[in-house]
Structure formats: structure tokens, C-alpha cells
Amino acid sequence: MILDAWFWSGAVIGLVSLAVCALxxxxxxxxxxxxxxxxxxxxxxxxxxxxxxxxxxLSGTSLNGPGWEFWGYVLTALLVPPIALAWAVTDKTRWSNLVLAVAGPTVVVMLHRMQYIWFGPWG
Incomplete structure (x- = not known):
């Protein structure tokens, strides 16, 4: 499997978000x-x-896995941060920071799965 710059950029952003929210x-x-x-x-x-x-x-690069699964992960990853933010806005305790902290690593795990679907197990 190939972990390209997209994955590593997302991993850094997600883990920095985890650190900020955990702190x-x-x-x-x-x-x-x-x-x-x-x-x-x-x-x-x-x-x-x-x-x-x-x-x-659209430019012709094909997925090595099912398209519905890849785009399902993309749509779910798009929903995780807004749901965490909505929770934080309605619950003004320190525990809402913990909910926000989980959003970044969740997206990173989903990015890893998206990379697997895109490139396949052996790249």
C-alpha cells in the first residue's frame, strides 16, 4: 500500500488536532x-x-477497490468533524474537548482505509 503526501498531511493535521484538544x-x-x-x-x-x-x-485514475466504499468513507469523514463541533457547541464542559480530540484520529484512520481502497494492498 502506498501512503502518499495526502495521507501524511492528513495524519499530521489529525494528530496536531488530537494534541491541541487533549491539552x-x-x-x-x-x-x-x-x-x-x-x-x-x-x-x-x-x-x-x-x-x-x-x-x-475524473482524470482517469481508477480505484483498486469499490467506488461506493471509497466515497462512503469520504462522506463519513466529512461528517465527523461537524458532528464533533456540534457536540462541543451544545456541551460546554471540558469533556466536549475530548469529543473534539477524537475527531482527528478518526479521520486519520479513515484516510488510511481510503488509501488502501485507492491504491490496493500492494500499491
Whole structure:
């Protein structure tokens, strides 16, 4: 399997978001702007990834796995950060930072699966 720059960029953004949100959870603060912005960065990355994947696929690069599965992962990854943000806005406790912290790593795991579907097990 190939882990290209898209995956590594998403992994860095997701793990930085995890660190920022976990630190906010540890310091027992309400959802800080830094937590919200870090999860928004994850969402922005997934949006850019989705557009780039659509362009790659429309330009003739084929998937090695089922298209419905790949795009299902993309759509789900697009939904995870807004749902976490909605939770954080409605629950103003420090635990909402923990919910925000989970969004980044969840998207990273989904990106890994998308890479597997795109390139196949052996690239």
C-alpha cells in the first residue's frame, strides 16, 4: 500500500488536532477556540482531499477497490468533524474537548482505509 503526501498531511493535521484538544481537556477548560479551529482544519483538509480525489478519479485514475466504499468513507469523514463541533457547541464542559480530540484520529484512520481502497494492498 502506498501512503502518499495526502495521507501524511492528513495524519499530521489529525494528530496536531488530537494534541491541541487533549491539552484543552487536561487543563479542564471549556471548548477553546484552539480546539475548534484544529477540528475545523481537519474538516478543511477532508474537503480539499475530496475535491482532489474527485479530480484524480475524473482524470482517469481508477480505484483498486469499490467506488461506493471509497466515497462512503469520504462522506463519513466529512461528517465527523461537524458532528464533533456540534457536540462541543451544545456541551460546554471540558469533556466536549475530548469529543473534539477524537475527531482527528478518526479521520486519520479513515484516510488510511481510503488509501488502501485507492491504491490496493500492494500499491
Amino acid at each position: 484543552a481537556t487536561i487543563t479542564r477548560r471549556h471548548p477553546a477556540d484552539s480546539s475548534i479551529v484544529s477540528v475545523a482544519a481537519v474538516e478543511l483538509f477532508v474537503l480539499v482531499y475530496a475535491v482532489a480525489a474527485a479530480v484524480r478519479q
